[in-house]
Amino acid sequence: ITLKEWLQKVQIGPVDMNVRLKAAMAISKTLSDFHDGGVVYYNCLTPENIILAPVEGEYTATFIDLSDALIYRNDDSKIDAEGTFENQLKDLDLQNLGLLLNQIFQAKCQTGHRAGAGHDKGGGRWQEETKEGQDHEYGVRKRGKLPSLGEGIPLYLGTLISALLDTSASMESKVLYESAKDVYLDLKNMAANSNCHLRKTELDESTIKSRLRLRGDMFYGRQVQVSMLLHLFQSSVVVGDQPLMATIAGYPGTGKSALVNQIKKPLADLNGCFIEGKFDKHARPDAALASALNSFFGKILESNTGNKFMSMKWRIHDVIGSGSNNIMFEFLPNLQKWMADGCVPADNPTKYPSGVKGIGSSHRLKFMLCKLIGAIACRAHPLVLFLDDLQWADDMTLDIIRMMMTDPEIRHFLFLGCYRDNEVNLSHPLKAKLKAIQKQGISLISIKVGPIEKECVNTLVSEALSMPPSLCRPLSDVVHSKTGGIILFVLRFLASLNDDGDLWFSMSNRRWVYNLEGIKLKEIHDDVVSHMTQHMKSLSKTMQMGLKFASCLGPRFGSTVLE
Numbered sequence: 054i055t056l057k058e059w060l061q062k063v064q065i066g067p068v069d070m071n072v073r074l075k076a077a078m079a080i081s082k083t084l085s086d087f088h089d090g091g092v093v094y095y096n097c098l099t100p101e102n103i104i105l106a107p108v109e110g111e112y113t114a115t116f117i118d119l120s121d122a123l124i125y126r127n128d129d130s131k132i133d134a135e136g137t138f139e140n141q142l143k144d145l146d147l148q149n150l151g152l153l154l155n156q157i158f159q160a161k162c163q164t165g166h167r168a169g170a171g172h173d174k175g176g177g178r179w180q181e182e183t184k185e186g187q188d189h190e191y192g193v194r195k196r197g198k199l200p201s202l203g204e205g206i207p208l209y210l211g212t213l214i215s216a217l218l219d220t221s222a223s224m225e226s227k228v229l230y231e232s233a234k235d236v237y238l239d240l241k242n243m244a245a246n247s248n249c250h251l252r253k254t255e256l257d258e259s260t261i262k263s264r265l266r267l268r269g270d271m272f273y274g275r276q277v278q279v280s281m282l283l284h285l286f287q288s289s290v291v292v293g294d295q296p297l298m299a300t301i302a303g304y305p306g307t308g309k310s311a312l313v314n315q316i317k318k319p320l321a322d323l324n325g326c327f328i329e330g331k332f333d334k335h336a337r338p339d340a341a342l343a344s345a346l347n348s349f350f351g352k353i354l355e356s357n358t359g360n361k362f363m364s365m366k367w368r369i370h371d372v373i374g375s376g377s378n379n380i381m382f383e384f385l386p387n388l389q390k391w392m393a394d395g396c397v398p399a400d401n402p403t404k405y406p407s408g409v410k411g412i413g414s415s416h417r418l419k420f421m422l423c424k425l426i427g428a429i430a431c432r433a434h435p436l437v438l439f440l441d442d443l444q445w446a447d448d449m450t451l452d453i454i455r456m457m458m459t460d461p462e463i464r465h466f467l468f469l470g471c472y473r474d475n476e477v478n479l480s481h482p483l484k485a486k487l488k489a490i491q492k493q494g495i496s497l498i499s500i501k502v503g504p505i506e507k508e509c510v511n512t513l514v515s516e517a518l519s520m521p522p523s524l525c526r527p528l529s530d531v532v533h534s535k536t537g538g539i540i541l542f543v544l545r546f547l548a549s550l551n552d553d554g555d556l557w558f559s560m561s562n563r564r565w566v567y568n569l570e571g572i573k574l575k576e577i578h579d580d581v582v583s584h585m586t587q588h589m590k591s592l593s594k595t596m597q598m599g600l601k602f603a604s605c606l607g608p609r610f611g612s613t614v615l616e
Contacts, residue, residue, distance in 0.1 A: 056080070056114075057100035060156060070158075070251060074244045076105055077154050079112035081237035082152065084150055088233050089118070093142040095121045098149040100156070147230050151217025158206055158214070208519035209250040212564035213239055216524055219562060228524050228566050249516065256563075259547035263558040265545050265551040265565075267517055272311045274509035278500050279315050285498060286316050290325065290435035293465035298458050298495060300443065300487065302474040303502030306541025307472040312502060313439050324361075325435040332445040339449050341440055344383045346425070350387035353488060366392065367426035373421055381421055419449075423456045427463040435465040443472035443483055451486040458495045474501075504538025518565040528556075528567050535577050546577055 059076065080103060087094055099120050104115040125139045206214070216229050217236065230236055243250045248447050259266050282299070289297035301309045313329075320327055330345025353362060370392065373381050382389035430436035438457075440446070454470075457463060491497050505513075511529035515522045536542035550556040555568045555575070592600070 054105060055101055056103040056105055056153070056157075060100060061103050063157075071244065071247060073088045073157050074240060074247075075110075075112045076114075077157050078237060078244065079105065079114035080153060080157060081150065081233055081240055083114040083116060084146060085233040085237050086144070087122075088143060091124055093123050093125060093146050094119075094149075095123050095142065095145065096149075097121050098153065100153065102294070103153075114553055123357060143232070147217050147233060147236070150233065150236065151214050154214050155218065158210060181295065197233070207251045208256070208564070209243060209521060212519060212524065213521045215562045215564050216521075220368065228520075228564075230523065235523035239523050242522060260558050262561070263551070265517070265548060265556065267548060269544075270311065270314065271513060271517075271540070271609055272308065273513050273540075274316065274505040275312055275315075275502070277309070278312055278502060281498065282316055282469075282501055283319070286319060286437075289467040290320070290437065290465055291323070293432060293435065295467065295496075296458055296460075296463050296466040297498070298454075298468045298490070299498040299500060301469065301471045301500045301502055302477070303471075304475055304504075305473050305544065306539045307502045307504065308540040309502050310441060311540070312325070312500075313469055315469065316437060320437055323435055324433065325437065326429060327437050327439070328429075329439040329441070331441040332443065332447075332450075334445040341446070342422070342450050342453065342604075345438070345440065346422075347385050347387050350385065350391050354387060354391055362434070365429060365431070368431070369425060372424040372428050374595060380418065385548075419453050419456055420455055423460050423463070426457050426466065427460060430466040432465055435467075437467045437469065439469045439471075441471045443470040444481065446470075446475045446483060446486075448482070448486070451483075455486075455490050455493070455495070458490065459493055505540055505543075506538065507533045510536075510538060510543055514547070517547065520565055528572065531569065531572050535575065542577065546575075550575070 056076075065074075084094065084098070094116060097116070097120070102116060102118045104117060106115070122144060125142055213236065217332060219229060278301075285297050285299050289295070299311060303309045309454050317327055326349070328345050328349045330341040330348075333342045369388075424434070426438070440450075440454075454468060458467070458468065472483060485495060507530065510533040511522055511526055513530040514520070514525045514532065532543055532546055536546050547556065550567070550572060553575075557566060557572045558564070559566045
């Protein structure tokens with residue numbers, strides 16, 4: 054049937070978005086084949102001249118009435134040295150393709166292309182009427198009014214159609230399509246990732262105000278590293294024959310912690326436990342491990358899921374006891390409260406110091422900590438212990454880690470540690486400790502994390518802006534070049550572009566646009582400290598004062614403190 058008849062059927066009854074996508078892909082693919090063959094369809098790209106045929110769950114599109122089609126290759130009389138005339142003809146086809154897609158996804162069957170525009174069969178010319186009433190030949194993208202996009206169209210799809218229909222020449226950013234093949238590939242990408250691209254249909258408040266919101270947990274690429282980590286997870290946590298240890302090294306801001314977070318979901322599916330801590334070179338020795346354990350038991354108290362871990366509580370009771378004078382309770386107050394069913398005896402109230410006390414050099418304490426880890430980890434609740442910034446780890450904590458890994462009673466346990474490889478050379482104490490651990494027969498896996506590839510940056514920008522990959526590739530190429538693919542720099546650079554007005558949401562076009570030439574002139578620092586320092590200097594004085602106050606409270610504190 055013709056596309057016109059297909060559109061009439063769509064108006065009668067609801068048609069699934071995926072079916073519309075298949076029709077749009079078929080039309081875009083056929084137009085791409087025409088252009089690859091050196092043929093432009095000119096002014097004949099109308100619903101009446103397109104035949105859609107279902108083939109094995111897909112559509113094929115056939116163009117009929119080629120009376121006005123033009124062959125632009127091997128015709129030197131019509132093409133100048135720069136191929137301007139060829140590009141003008143392609144632009145006309147792309148604009149007409151946008152009109153067709155707008156009808157397909159709005160389910161509107163119109164007799165003409167749009168108000169003020171039509172096809173002159175006699176002269177074989179496309180005429181576009183501007184506000185001044187002047188006619189322009191060959192439909193070059195000129196200033197004009199965008200046909201309205203229907204409400205409820207996903208932002209990704211609306212951006213694609215808007216870029217095809219856009220005739221504005223006054224914009225700083227010409228985010229436009231240059232080939233039908235790019236349109237086809239972007240529609241194909243949308244069909245393959247429909248759960249992501251079809252989800253956002255309404256503009257939220259931040260988008261309307263042109264404020265770019267970037268999630269802190271964005272994760273792209275790293276297929277090799279993720280596979281290594283999941284294999285370790287399967288071997289040590291699921292199988293559980295023996296504990297395993299892995300270190301993750303990389304430059305600051307490369308996403309080492311984000312990589313570790315990829316095992317949280319499979320761990321949660323097994324009712325596992327995830328304990329995480331972070332070393333601070335300005336904190337007390339041994340505070341990272343104690344703080345991580347105390348926070349873990351605090352979450353159990355807050356979640357009111359104590360009954361879920363009743364067997365764990367009994368195992369802990371068996372290995373460390375529950376006496377009020379237990380030395381473990383001095384630096385794990387939340388453990389004492391949990392063991393006392395949320396109530397601490399009045400004659401021995403627990404004090405919550407501002408900083409967790411150091412574990413010290415007591416061999417007894419080291420032994421009890423190992424037994425505590427062994428009591429937490431079991432087949433019903435496998436355990437992953439993650440400590441970040443190992444380059445600042447103290448000798449006592451590293452000794453405790455070694456004891457955990459060599460304890461034959463600890464099973465279903467995986468230890469993960471991250472460190473900045475630019476701060477750890479061969480003479481660093483961490484390297485010596487890791488070698489000593491390996492000499493004891495402990496399996497130590499090293500995972501290297503570097504910058505993400507250019508295509509991953511393009512995917513990140515595409516999803517952040519709900520913009521088809523082909524349209525954001527010029528932007529993502531510049532972003533990758535300036536940031537080196539360091540994920541932290543990528544996110545901060547995008548945020549700074551939005552703050553500086555070089556990346557904004559256009560309400561008239563209903564899509565994100567950017568000033569590519571201005572972005573190319575931007576400079577970015579090549580290290581995390583300089584980059585973050587420069588960003589903080591750009592904040593308001595009130596915000597800077599708040600950051601100074603927060604820095605006095607330590608690495609973690611409640612948000613209510615600043616209210």
